[in-house]
Amino acid sequence: MPVCLPAWCKDQTQAALDGLPATFEWCRSRGLTGLQTAQLLDDIAKTQRDSVVQFAVLVQPVWQLMDSYVAAWAAQQQQAGGSKLRKHISLAEALCGNATAAEALGMPPGHVEAWLAAVSQQLPAAAIGGLLLGKPHVVCGGLDKAPAVISWAVNVLGVADPAALFARSPGLLKFGVPALQRNLDSLRQALGWPAEQAQQLVLKQPVLLTSSPDTVQAALAWLQQLFTDAAQLAGVINRGTRLLGRSVQHLQGNADYLRQALGWQEGSSQLAAFVAACPDGFANVSLNLADTQHKLRLLSEVVGVSTEDCLTSGMNYLNKRLVNIAARYMLVQERAPHLLYSRSGEPYLSWIVNANKPQYLCCLDMSRDEFNAFVRGWPASAEGRRLLAGLRAGSVEGWPRPPTWEEAQQQLQKAQEQQQQVELRILLSRRLVKLIDMTHKTCGGSCASEQLRAGLEARLAANKAWAAEKGAAYFENLQGIHNIEVLWIGCSDARVPANELIGLKPGEVFVARNVGNLATHKDMNIMACIEYAVQVLKVKHIVLCGHYGCDAVQSALTMPCKTEGLVSLWVQDIRDTRDRNVEALRQLPPGRAQADRLVEMNVLRQVCNVCTAPVVQQAWDAGQPLAVHGLVYSISNGLLKCMYTTEGAATQPGSFLKSNSFCSSPASVAVPGSWASSSGSSPPSVAADDEGRASEEGSVKDGSGSVKEAQKSLAALSLAEERLSYEL
Ligand SMILES: [Zn+2]
Structure with missing residues (x-):
């Protein structure tokens, strides 16, 4: 059952509790539900307890100020056709979707105001609004850093549109200029490409500037072993946004795993072909040898996705821990199996990362807290321990198989019908009350409706019979009772x-x-x-x-x-x-x-x-x-x-x-x-x-x-x- 009280309430002062209704009301006016507000207050309380106590004094003005930038962004989007508006409609949503974002609201008084004032001189308000929607906690960085980085991007990198650059890589704003300059020099040197080509890579993947020179050089050397053809290597690096930012251990570990899991020979071209085809997947996932094997077995032998699909389209999903994937699977196949499939009925792994998102929680009929409690608790339960131990020993015995897509669709339809029936019943009873009420009004209390009248007459007749049966003595006795205890x-x-x-x-x-x-x-x-x-x-x-x-x-x-x-x-x-x-x-x-x-x-x-x-x-x-x-x-x-x-x-x-x-x-x-x-x-x-x-x-x-x-x-x-x- 959902409880709308944030955890920090328990040890709060009376003054803070008195302010709660107004706080909830205010957040509601910004589009938050009670549950979201409670979650947000919890998040803020983790960084700045005082801000919650003085929500109206500290948080509201900051929120309002940030809102004004978001409004500028929204206005710009609407002029441009509004295609992005559907995804992020308000700051409130951005703040709720990201626990660390609440840091922005919990900053010391004056910080956010000063940060926004400084950055406003270099970026248009709409661009800042976009930044706030994507990464609200970008305003938590030092006051002097962000303006310096923007100047550097324009003057040194030759960025024509800094707003677009930082919209893609807001993380750069929290870096210092010296570190960025050092990383840039080193990257250019290591690549050894013509200046213009290197420049283009950096502009396309600004996140490379946040990787240390040692990492980039080592990763590049590792890739050069795999791709001896310079042009092919350049192509792979241009498409794989994260390859150069990975450690050699990471890359080598993944390569070893793939060779072993898929039976590729050392020195064969299969690994190179895979990395070339799926550079981001290869770079982003960490194929911890033992656990990945078990994850793949669970996904292929139980859920029914081919190993190849897991490694290509589902590569990013494999980052989750085995126990986490297993617990989520148990929930989804039990409560909302249609989520295991795409709309066209193909096995679809997005539940691995999305099962805790609102639209999934709604289908699972769970609150976020209930979901988290299950995912944390299941691996330690008797069933979880037994199934996971079996999986690690190489067996998928006992794991529940998901229903087929058709069965899942039927289940979904049934649930929806049940829901509709409940709603219908509520509606009907409301109508009935209204009807009776109207009947009484139109007949002025004399009950013109034949049925109601017949019912009343029957009751009055029964009353006569009852009074006769009790007899006069009974009522005389009653009048004599004065001692009510x-x-x-x-x-x-x-x-x-x-x-x-x-x-x-x-x-x-x-x-x-x-x-x-x-x-x-x-x-x-x-x-x-x-x-x-x-x-x-x-x-x-x-x-x-x-x-x-x-x-x-x-x-x-x-x-x-x-x-x-x-x-x-x-x-x-x-x-x-x-x-x-x-x-x-x-x-x-x-x-x-x-x-x-x-x-x-x-x-x-x-x-x-x-x-x-x-x-x-x-x-x-x-x-x-x-x-x-x-x-x-x-x-x-x-x-x-x-x-x-x-x-x-x-x-x-x-x-x-x-x-x-x-x-x-x-x-x-x-x-x-x-x-x-x-x-x-x-x-x-x-x-x-x-x-x-x-x-x-x-x-x-x-x-x-x-x-x-x-x-x-x-x-x-x-x-x-x-x-x-x-x-x-
Ligand atoms: Zn009762």
């Missing part, structure tokens, strides 16, 4: 009949019910009920009762907080409880177990709300006998479970719940029967009265005692809640 706060769920559960008649329980049995202090209705029950009715017990299988709790667990509608808003309090206890909940299997635990946590939270309600506190201060109990009802077997009771603390000695042998310990006891057996069919008013008076007398003698006891009981309550959420 219990306030029941429960869920609106139709399957939880308050008074029946505890064996009391309708007149003996004061009932307040709402969706999810909430008792928040902001709810006027419930607070008024408690006030009336405690001050006027002088109830001795407040029962806060939840129930397993509660739809409200289930919604809070799974319904995203962005969901529209009042129900979503109403269950926010339960969502908060969920988020506070997310660690404990995650230790349970998803679904029923988590929902049931959250039901219990919600009861404890609401008991806490009741205990801290002013009217309850005042009653305890005044020594009024009053106990609060948190119960959970099981719809499947009709039993109540006691989660918490103040009894034994605020009201001494125990009263009706204890005397009826349920709630005295957190064990389930069949309720209606036990009530009847201990007190007979009449309400236990006599016994409870005696005990109540005893308690009242006790507190008159020592008024402060009851306050202390109430506080003790509150402390015990939070302990109970903690125990439940962290230990279980």
